Amino acid sequence: MKPTPYDILEKIRRQKPVVHHLTNWVTIYDCAQIVKTLGGSPVMAHAPEEVAEMTQIASALVLNLGTLTVEFVEAMKLAAAAANRRVIPVVLDACGVGATRFRDANCLELLEVAHMDIIKGNASEIARLAGETAFTKGVDAGEVKGNIARLAQGLARQRKALVVVTGETDIVTDGKQTWRVQNGHPLMTRVVGTGCMASSVIGAFAAVEPNLALAAASGLACYEIAAELAAEEAPSPASFKVKLFDCLYTLDRATVEARLQMERNEDPE
Amino acid sequence: MKPTPYDILEKIRRQKPVVHHLTNWVTIYDCAQIVKTLGGSPVMAHAPEEVAEMTQIASALVLNLGTLTVEFVEAMKLAAAAANRRVIPVVLDACGVGATRFRDANCLELLEVAHMDIIKGNASEIARLAGETAFTKGVDAGEVKGNIARLAQGLARQRKALVVVTGETDIVTDGKQTWRVQNGHPLMTRVVGTGCMASSVIGAFAAVEPNLALAAASGLACYEIAAELAAEEAPSPASFKVKLFDCLYTLDRATVEARLQMERNEDPE
Amino acid sequence: MKPTPYDILEKIRRQKPVVHHLTNWVTIYDCAQIVKTLGGSPVMAHAPEEVAEMTQIASALVLNLGTLTVEFVEAMKLAAAAANRRVIPVVLDACGVGATRFRDANCLELLEVAHMDIIKGNASEIARLAGETAFTKGVDAGEVKGNIARLAQGLARQRKALVVVTGETDIVTDGKQTWRVQNGHPLMTRVVGTGCMASSVIGAFAAVEPNLALAAASGLACYEIAAELAAEEAPSPASFKVKLFDCLYTLDRATVEARLQMERNEDPE
Numbered sequence: 023m024k025p026t027p028y029d030i031l032e033k034i035r036r037q038k039p040v041v042h043h044l045t046n047w048v049t050i051y052d053c054a055q056i057v058k059t060l061g062g063s064p065v066m067a068h069a070p071e072e073v074a075e076m077t078q079i080a081s082a083l084v085l086n087l088g089t090l091t092v093e094f095v096e097a098m099k100l101a102a103a104a105a106n107r108r109v110i111p112v113v114l115d116a117c118g119v120g121a122t123r124f125r126d127a128n129c130l131e132l133l134e135v136a137h138m139d140i141i142k143g144n145a146s147e148i149a150r151l152a153g154e155t156a157f158t159k160g161v162d163a164g165e166v167k168g169n170i171a172r173l174a175q176g177l178a179r180q181r182k183a184l185v186v187v188t189g190e191t192d193i194v195t196d197g198k199q200t201w202r203v204q205n206g207h208p209l210m211t212r213v214v215g216t217g218c219m220a221s222s223v224i225g226a227f228a229a230v231e232p233n234l235a236l237a238a239a240s241g242l243a244c245y246e247i248a249a250e251l252a253a254e255e256a257p258s259p260a261s262f263k264v265k266l267f268d269c270l271y272t273l274d275r276a277t278v279e280a281r282l283q284m285e286r287n288e289d290p291e
Numbered sequence: 292m293k294p295t296p297y298d299i300l301e302k303i304r305r306q307k308p309v310v311h312h313l314t315n316w317v318t319i320y321d322c323a324q325i326v327k328t329l330g331g332s333p334v335m336a337h338a339p340e341e342v343a344e345m346t347q348i349a350s351a352l353v354l355n356l357g358t359l360t361v362e363f364v365e366a367m368k369l370a371a372a373a374a375n376r377r378v379i380p381v382v383l384d385a386c387g388v389g390a391t392r393f394r395d396a397n398c399l400e401l402l403e404v405a406h407m408d409i410i411k412g413n414a415s416e417i418a419r420l421a422g423e424t425a426f427t428k429g430v431d432a433g434e435v436k437g438n439i440a441r442l443a444q445g446l447a448r449q450r451k452a453l454v455v456v457t458g459e460t461d462i463v464t465d466g467k468q469t470w471r472v473q474n475g476h477p478l479m480t481r482v483v484g485t486g487c488m489a490s491s492v493i494g495a496f497a498a499v500e501p502n503l504a505l506a507a508a509s510g511l512a513c514y515e516i517a518a519e520l521a522a523e524e525a526p527s528p529a530s531f532k533v534k535l536f537d538c539l540y541t542l543d544r545a546t547v548e549a550r551l552q553m554e555r556n557e558d559p560e
Numbered sequence: 561m562k563p564t565p566y567d568i569l570e571k572i573r574r575q576k577p578v579v580h581h582l583t584n585w586v587t588i589y590d591c592a593q594i595v596k597t598l599g600g601s602p603v604m605a606h607a608p609e610e611v612a613e614m615t616q617i618a619s620a621l622v623l624n625l626g627t628l629t630v631e632f633v634e635a636m637k638l639a640a641a642a643a644n645r646r647v648i649p650v651v652l653d654a655c656g657v658g659a660t661r662f663r664d665a666n667c668l669e670l671l672e673v674a675h676m677d678i679i680k681g682n683a684s685e686i687a688r689l690a691g692e693t694a695f696t697k698g699v700d701a702g703e704v705k706g707n708i709a710r711l712a713q714g715l716a717r718q719r720k721a722l723v724v725v726t727g728e729t730d731i732v733t734d735g736k737q738t739w740r741v742q743n744g745h746p747l748m749t750r751v752v753g754t755g756c757m758a759s760s761v762i763g764a765f766a767a768v769e770p771n772l773a774l775a776a777a778s779g780l781a782c783y784e785i786a787a788e789l790a791a792e793e794a795p796s797p798a799s800f801k802v803k804l805f806d807c808l809y810t811l812d813r814a815t816v817e818a819r820l821q822m823e824r825n826e827d828p829e
């Protein structure tokens with residue numbers, strides 16, 4: 023029997039997996055703290071001399087393009103290659119893709135030189151990677167023409183990867199099946215870093231659950247249920263963010279089961 | 292008729308301008324979050340290959356010297372040149388100028404190679420840029436001999452820029468007229484990043500209001516009124532900071548009008 | 561008569577020492593804010609062109625290996641040399657040593673080229689520096705064989721430095737005498753950055769108190785008493801962290817005296 027989202031969360035709390043990040047300088051603290059809040063052990067190391075060795079002790083690798091530079095992408099390649107060799111899941115957060123050609127080119131190059139098990143972005147970032155001319159407003163999602171679920175499914179097939187699109191309804195697809203998660207709260211869009219933290223959450227869930235689609239959808243659901251609880255206690259962004267961490271830390275099985283809005287469907291061809 | 296400070300805040304909430312930052316690694320999250328809290332869309336990108344292109348989609352550019360390096364200043368030059376070409380406002384936060392010769396030299400070089408529409412600092416940073424021998428205690432203001440308003444007015448005329456000096460009374464001057472903002476609370480000095488966030492606030496207001504003096508004074512007033520409200524609810528720095536974001540997010544017209552302490556005077560020759 | 565921990569805290573509040581950091585990008589804000597909360601003046605500058613000059617105006621230097629790179633370690637060497645020349649205390653946080661050979665090698669090199677007055681780490685980091693084969697789980701402490709107090713005492717004698725091991729019981733030893741601090745709360749282990757902040761606290765106390773063992777033990781005691789107070793008010797990590805800063809800011813003499821759990825013993829040979 024498949025584990026439930028809460029089963030996977032319990033496994034993180036029990037196993038305390040190391041989740042290695044090469045991420046951006048804006049939300050790096052929050053990415054670490056969300057993994058620690060889940061019960062995992064975050065590590066952020068980016069020197070090219072050590073990224074491969076650090077990846078050896080990790081159970082998942084999270085890459086985030088938020089404040090990329092040429093040197094940083096080179097370090098990402100080394101880390102991703104090490105993760106691929108060890109067959110641990112790699113999550114790529116395509117943060118800001120669709121905003122500049124430099125981001126697009128670096129993200130595409132990363133996808134060429136290493137296998138990204140999970141590609142995550144907002145609608146315009148994923149549309150851009152799927153070959154559309156979508157425009158990302160810095161790091162905030164822009165308008166997307168066309169059906170984002172279909173675009174994500176196509177990208178998943180093309181890259182043989184799981185594709186995650188965060189938004190009001192999150193889409194998680196491997197190109198054959200698509201999970202949709204309806205949990206969450208609009209206040210998440212008013213807090214810098216909720217998208218980056220989502221990738222770290224997915225990394226922590228994928229570190230302990232080999233069914234990556236189930237891991238990603240479950241992680242998003244738990245994280246977003248915590249956001250729902252937080253929004254009930256705190257109506258403004260900064261106190262909401264504090265509560266989001268607190269509610270995720272104390273999340274229990276009954277609450278997750280009562281609030282879970284996660285469904286799976288077969289993809290059209 | 293000139294817009295009021297709250298009118299400009301509403302315009303930010305409505306237009307959601309992109310504010311591009313090249314800022315320091317200490318307060319980068321807070322700079323992003325304060326812009327998002329105002330209703331804007333922050334982006335932090337510093338790779339030389341993309342700063343100019345990212346600036347293309349921005350309505351204002353904020354440069355902050357807090358953790359400068361030679362490479363970072365080179366990226367700032369590229370971003371500032373792109374902003375100058377597009378005629379969008381550039382805010383320079385002279386963070387730490389007066390503490391080391393390296394900071395002084397880099398800041399002066401930036402002022403030579405690009406036009407900074409708004410130069411912002413604390414008293415000793417601005418005094419230093421005005422040619423005084425003022426000493427900055429790391430990033431905290433040091434003693435200043437002489438009249439800081441006169442020094443700021445002189446610097447504004449010399450650089451053909453708006454000069455902003457933050458302190459108990461904020462000074463905003465173009466060398467012809469000087470605005471003074473008396474809002475704020477002493478707890479702001481106990482929280483790391485309140486100065487950096489002030490520059491981001493000014494950037495967001497300048498992104499939507501072409502009268503830069505009015506934009507800067509209005510931004511400081513709204514931000515500092517939120518600080519007054521926060522201090523009434525939270526007497527210690529960390530909870531005060533959470534409340535500061537929350538109060539800025541929910542700031543309304545009646546509160547701003549009731550508390551506004553902003554006045555304008557003609558400068559002496 | 562020796563000052564009490566609270567006496568030293570009062571001295572920080574009165575003297576407002578500048579504490580210069582070259583630290584990691586994950587917890588850099590918290591390191592700055594904890595120093596400011598104590599009453600000090602934090603500065604974070606890492607450009608090789610200015611680190612020595614910035615160190616001139618500082619009363620202590622804190623180095624943290626969390627997100628080290630080759631270039632960053634070179635800047636640390638320059639800062640440490642300047643601090644050694646001025647005979648101001650240098651605190652080295654051996655963050656992540658024992659996780660990769662790169663960290664081990666760089667930390668050992670720093671210990672060779674400059675004098676570190678205080679070497680601080682968790683149990684596996686300090687065991688590794690003492691020559692054991694201890695393994696650090698990223699930046700979280702791993703298992704240590706052998707008596708960590710004895711290992712720390714040996715390292716202190718070898719390096720002629722004060723060695724600080726944080727944990728449920730903190731150990732502070734110069735190889736002749738060992739202080740033990742029993743204050744603190746388990747929630748500290750659920751918050752990213754509590755270890756890094758401990759080093760910054762030690763730096764601030766060492767900036768004003770020449771007895772470095774007393775300074776370090778006192779700093780840890782005050783910080784951890786604030787954590788105890790915070791945990792009574794907030795049972796979850798994110799709100800606990802906010803309260804930790806608040807409680808440290810308002811810490812008073814009576815509370816410190818009532819809760820202090822700090823003792824000193826002569827070391828065995």
